[in-house]
Amino acid sequence: MFAVGRSAAVAALAAAALALSACGGSSDESDSGSGGSAVGKTLTLWHYETGNSAMGTAWAQAMKEFEASHPGVKVKFEEKGFEQIQKTASMVLNSDEAPDIMEYNKGNATAGQLSKQGLLTDLSEQATKRGWDKLLSPSLQTTAKYDERGIMGSGKWFGVPNYGEYVMVYYNKDMFDKAGVEVPTTFDEFTAALDTFAKKGTTPIAMAGAEYPAQQLFYLLALNKADRAWIDSFELYKGKVDFHGPQFTYAAQTFSDWVKKGYIAKNSAGMKAEDMGVAFIGGKFPIMVSGSWWFGRMQEEIKDFKWGSFLWPGQFAPGSSGNIWVVPEKSENKDLAYDFIDITMKKETQNLLGNSGGIPVAADPAAINDEQNKELIENFNKLSTQDGLAFYPDWPAPGYYDVLVAGVQELINGNKKPEEVLDEIAQPYDDNLADIGG
Amino acid sequence: MNADRTFRQPGRWAVLAALAVLAVVMLFPFVIVTLNAFKSPAEYSAGGPLSLPHGFYLDGIVAFWDRVDFGLKLWNSLLISGVVAVAAVVLSLLNAYALGIGRVRGRLWILVLFLVANTLPQEALVYPLYYLSKEVGLYDSKLAVILIFTVIQAAFGTYLLSSVLGQFPRGILEAAEIDGASRRRMLWGIVVPISRPTLSVLLIFFFIWTWNEFFLPMVFLISNDNQTVPVALGVLQGEKMMDATMSSASALLGIIPAVAFFLIFQRTLTRGVTVGAIK
Numbered sequence: 001m002f003a004v005g006r007s008a009a010v011a012a013l014a015a016a017a018l019a020l021s022a023c024g025g026s027s028d029e030s031d032s033g034s035g036g037s038a039v040g041k042t043l044t045l046w047h048y049e050t051g052n053s054a055m056g057t058a059w060a061q062a063m064k065e066f067e068a069s070h071p072g073v074k075v076k077f078e079e080k081g082f083e084q085i086q087k088t089a090s091m092v093l094n095s096d097e098a099p100d101i102m103e104y105n106k107g108n109a110t111a112g113q114l115s116k117q118g119l120l121t122d123l124s125e126q127a128t129k130r131g132w133d134k135l136l137s138p139s140l141q142t143t144a145k146y147d148e149r150g151i152m153g154s155g156k157w158f159g160v161p162n163y164g165e166y167v168m169v170y171y172n173k174d175m176f177d178k179a180g181v182e183v184p185t186t187f188d189e190f191t192a193a194l195d196t197f198a199k200k201g202t203t204p205i206a207m208a209g210a211e212y213p214a215q216q217l218f219y220l221l222a223l224n225k226a227d228r229a230w231i232d233s234f235e236l237y238k239g240k241v242d243f244h245g246p247q248f249t250y251a252a253q254t255f256s257d258w259v260k261k262g263y264i265a266k267n268s269a270g271m272k273a274e275d276m277g278v279a280f281i282g283g284k285f286p287i288m289v290s291g292s293w294w295f296g297r298m299q300e301e302i303k304d305f306k307w308g309s310f311l312w313p314g315q316f317a318p319g320s321s322g323n324i325w326v327v328p329e330k331s332e333n334k335d336l337a338y339d340f341i342d343i344t345m346k347k348e349t350q351n352l353l354g355n356s357g358g359i360p361v362a363a364d365p366a367a368i369n370d371e372q373n374k375e376l377i378e379n380f381n382k383l384s385t386q387d388g389l390a391f392y393p394d395w396p397a398p399g400y401y402d403v404l405v406a407g408v409q410e411l412i413n414g415n416k417k418p419e420e421v422l423d424e425i426a427q428p429y430d431d432n433l434a435d436i437g438g
Numbered sequence: 439m440n441a442d443r444t445f446r447q448p449g450r451w452a453v454l455a456a457l458a459v460l461a462v463v464m465l466f467p468f469v470i471v472t473l474n475a476f477k478s479p480a481e482y483s484a485g486g487p488l489s490l491p492h493g494f495y496l497d498g499i500v501a502f503w504d505r506v507d508f509g510l511k512l513w514n515s516l517l518i519s520g521v522v523a524v525a526a527v528v529l530s531l532l533n534a535y536a537l538g539i540g541r542v543r544g545r546l547w548i549l550v551l552f553l554v555a556n557t558l559p560q561e562a563l564v565y566p567l568y569y570l571s572k573e574v575g576l577y578d579s580k581l582a583v584i585l586i587f588t589v590i591q592a593a594f595g596t597y598l599l600s601s602v603l604g605q606f607p608r609g610i611l612e613a614a615e616i617d618g619a620s621r622r623r624m625l626w627g628i629v630v631p632i633s634r635p636t637l638s639v640l641l642i643f644f645f646i647w648t649w650n651e652f653f654l655p656m657v658f659l660i661s662n663d664n665q666t667v668p669v670a671l672g673v674l675q676g677e678k679m680m681d682a683t684m685s686s687a688s689a690l691l692g693i694i695p696a697v698a699f700f701l702i703f704q705r706t707l708t709r710g711v712t713v714g715a716i717k
Contacts, residue, residue: 048673050681051505078661078662079505079506079662079673080662080673081656081669081672081673081674081675082672082675083656083672083675084656084669084672084673087656087657088656088657088660091568091657092660095572095577095578095660096577097577097578097660097661274682277483278482278483278486281483281484282483282484282485282486297479297483300479300480301479301480301483301484302483303480303484304484
């Protein structure tokens with residue numbers, strides 16, 4: 001094949017565009033023209049959740065309800081790819097093609113960035129007027145508010161989260177029974193359980209070193225020595241974080257010990273999250289530490305054994321609100337967009353979300369029928385009320401995800417000492433802090 | 439088909455073996471995709487990507503087709519790639535006629551410019567193109583993508599065709615000139631018929647290249663009604679989740695048209711390459 005890069009000179013394009021648009025623009029212009037005349041009657045809505053997922057199901061219902069309560073208004077829903085929204089959001093929102101309302105990623109690098117550029121509508125007034133600020137617990141509100149630097153946690157409301165997510169422990173009940181292991185409630189019991197499996201020659205924890213699971217376990221270990229002030233320092237820059245302090249030192253040391261003791265497989269350094277999930281669903285590991293986003297898939301695909309989930313033994317676990325609804329500044333139907341958000345926050349929609357395997361933020365726990373779903377939601381509520389949502393380790397700095405992947409991989413491979421790994425992950429964090437002037 | 443039987447060295451077998459290995463390596467991903475496209479998600483999770491499907495599970499393909507309105511995406515891709523392929527070949531031909539046969543002054547520099555343009559990464563072009571298209575009201579329209587790719591492909595086409603036409607037998611052209619043929623007549627009556635194999639190859643490459651483009655169409659085709667096949671496939675890649683079986687089903691649907699197109703024009707392609715080599 002020709003490996004030549006096939007791109008063009010901008011000048012050449014400009015000339016060609018001018019020459020050709022003169023003769024060919026008619027059909028497309030009439031298209032956008034007809035779209036423009038329907039303004040006021042159509043709510044354009046984008047999200048990127050699968051149709052049969054909990055959010056997809058609940059939001060489809062919300063759209064129906066919206067159309068019923070707003071006669072004459074049509075919802076024009078378009079399912080988008082995660083990557084497309086991720087890469088093109090700032091361009092789309094800066095153009096006339098912006099939707100009226102869309103789902104977007106929470107966090108400094110995403111929603112924070114857009115709010116700083118003035119592309120998102122300030123929702124503060126609506127949040128108090130419609131009572132969203134009462135429905136959402138403080139740690140869920142963290143991802144809804146951004147200050148003028150685009151940093152979450154304080155400032156104005158730019159988004160409204162509809163669902164939650166958190167990291168928990170999935171376990172294979174059959175394997176636990178066979179090994180005579182009880183569900184652990186304290187961290188010591190948890191380590192003892194790991195030890196029992198390791199002694200029997202089973203690697204207990206399914207792990208994926210090449211993607212997010214490893215850094216989340218690493219962070220969980222640090223959290224066991226942490227308090228809320230430390231989390232606020234690390235995630236929201238409210239203080240100085242010492243990477244050689246007790247939290248990270250303990251995490252790196254313990255993680256490395258767990259690999260040596262055989263709790264985590266050495267060959268997991270190159271595994272992807274998908275491999276890890278498939279291995280657990282295939283019944284090859286008794287334990288998988290990962291997020292609630294797996295829950296629906298577990299319910300659907302595990303047929304050969306009984307499974308369950310429990311909270312990580314400790315006060316904190318990675319978790320936060322899910323992605324958020326944002327209203328673009330260029331939205332032509334802001335009031336309709338607020339109405340739609342309001343419907344998604346209503347009890348009925350939230351209950352449906354919970355009954356479909358998602359984690360609602362404002363549901364009625366009594367209305368959740370399925371036992372497994374109930375357990376999932378109750379655990380989330382427990383974590384949320386004990387102020388245990390600790391966000392994710394890769395949030396603080398752009399590109400920090402890859403830094404952590406590389407660092408924790410070295411812990412698994414054992415080719416660097418824990419202290420050296422800590423130096424490695426401290427550097428990019430401090431650089432970013434200097435950049436934002438924190 | 440009619441293999442050349444004059445070479446009977448042992449080296450021939452080594453080459454054959456190497457090619458066979460290469461073919462297996464190249465085909466392996468396709469086999470995996472096909473296997474997984476017909477598996478149910480539960481089967482995939484239980485047996486992993488390499489296990490054989492137990493039955494012919496078509497739901498993944500059907501569900502994907504409905505979910506993204508695949509028929510429409512196919513038509514969009516076909517329209518964009520088709521128009522780009524034809525327009526880019528015509529544009530390259532006209533450019534190359536001037537540069538390769540017409541011997542415009544400073545043509546070497548013009549060609550160097552085209553070559554440099556070819557090496558520019560698309561990421562560098564995105565913002566300028568975005569602002570330009572917004573200015574002329576073409577953002578989120580198929581026409582924008584058609585224009586961009588016509589120019590991008592023509593830049594490469596001009597470069598290639600100019601060097602091919604630079605070697606064009608001058609005698610034929612001189613004879614035509616003596617017979618009183620106009621420049622236009624010489625282009626359509628002599629140059630085009632003789633270099634047709636090369637032009638067909640370019641046409642096919644432009645079609646397939648444009649068909650497979652992902653990045654720029656993703657940026658410029660915002661509404662779902664305008665999207666092309668590769669952009670539609672991107673819908674399946676979630677934030678943390680991937681649906682391996684449905685991704686395989688969609689990948690299969692995505693490559694079938696390009697492969698079919700290639701197979702149909704495969705003869706033209708090989709002929710074109712050899713003709714180019716002799717000239």
